[in-house]
Amino acid sequence: MADILIQAAALHKSYASGDAVVKALDGVDLVVERGAFVVLSGRSGSGKTTLLNMFGALDRPDCGTLTLAGQDLLAMSAAERARFRLRHLGFVFQAYNLIRVLNARENVAYVLQLQGMDKKQRFASADRWLAAVGLAGFEQRRPDQMSGGQQQRVAVARALAAAPDLILADEPTANLDSHNGESLIALMERLNREEGTTFVIASHDPTVIAAARTLVTMQDGRIEAVNHL
16 A cells, blocks of 8 residues: 555635735645655646645645645644654755855754754764765855855755655756756655655756656646656
8 A cells, every 4th residue: 555645635725916816726636655756847827836835834725635744734833834844844945045154064964953963963964965965075165165056966965864754846956057957856866766755846847857757737726637657
């Protein structure tokens, strides 16, 4: 029997835009199994980022049900959702979101510090994950001393360091050239295979879409198709 990580049913979300109401999600149903490599595809405004934010406990639907790792996200308080994100989720953003004054090791170790891990252990873990993403020797470099591709690899190492159930990535290749974008997706695929980490990635990049093992196509806040490749 499949081990279900995410179960979403009848998710609706609307936003006011001037005098109009925009339906960001319009009755979304989706199941994601542990170990999956899922890409949410669709043009801007299709709802993929909104759905990613729901999975990341960063936003709440107007109605519907949503469980992740057996936990009812919609029954949680804001504080409970923050603790859940810290323990169960990793994030990779389009703009890297690294702390500019910290070096690569410190950026990766930061989430482990929030979890209460002692300094020696968290730095050892950070170095291991930097090596895993091909950045051994870059531990002391600050973000402004690295290329965009290298910064995004630090972001992936940071997301993986806390051993999350799920990594969520929103347009992770958008600020990268084609070579670095392909390299990043190959890295994510390898970590998915070797570590069993579940990835859900929102993207309209053809390189990312081609890597999907499950491709979810969205349009106008609805899921148009789910293809297992």
